[in-house]
Amino acid sequence: MSNVAFINQLIKLYDPELRRVTFRRCGCLETAADIVQETYHRMSSGNLWQQADNPRAMLHRIAANLATDHERRNRVRSRHAEQAGLSSEELQPADGLNPEQIAVARQRLDKLVEAVNTLPPRCRAVFILRKFENLSQAEIAERLGISRNMVEKHLRHALQTLQKIDEQ
Known part of the structure; x- marks a missing residue:
């Protein structure tokens, strides 16, 4: 089975579940979608799908790691914002506007x-x-x-x- 076909099969099987779990963790639909997208990218780019005994578990592990990274970045950003006297909301883009x-x-x-x-x-x-x-x-x-x-x-x-x- 080709890389693309296998990843497409994983998406069909696990995408709703992966998005739901990731959303519960990060609390933002857009962030969850980005993390899930990056999960598929990492799964396919490193050919991890060929090494995985349990692709579902590997998808969840990659997504959990990416969510942890996201949380760490937010904590660092918040800490620096507090030191600068800014609220973390002031550092966020206003509704995705440029x-x-x-x-x-x-x-x-x-x-x-x-x-x-x-x-x-x-x-x-x-x-x-x-x-x-x-x-x-x-x-x-x-x-x-x-x-x-x-x-x-x-x-x-x-x-x-x-x-x-x-x-x-």
Whole structure:
């Protein structure tokens, strides 16, 4: 049996199990998928599949070793982050975005913050109470001593202003 055919057979037989076990260990689907992929690569590249008495056990051992390596790297990264005064979350990519996407998103956020700050004071207060403090229109009206109709007008004005800025 060829290398490719044997690895394909292993994938068909053990992939769901290997992914499930690896996911339980690392807690991230993407990381588990990467580890499993690397497991197949190592199994095929070193012709380990020819030496294995029990290919299933060897797959699990390789995946466990790779997961251990991943955990060690994360611990080292966290330790260095703590020493630098950063949280480990600050070192992680933001939702898989590249630096250019992050910069564009920050510029967009800066423009929106600037636009919120240019809203008339009452309009800005209504917007902040609704969007950031999650108050209902009735609660906002009561807190600011204005009618619900005025709350709706202020919200509409704020959203239209922010939408124009966002479209630019």
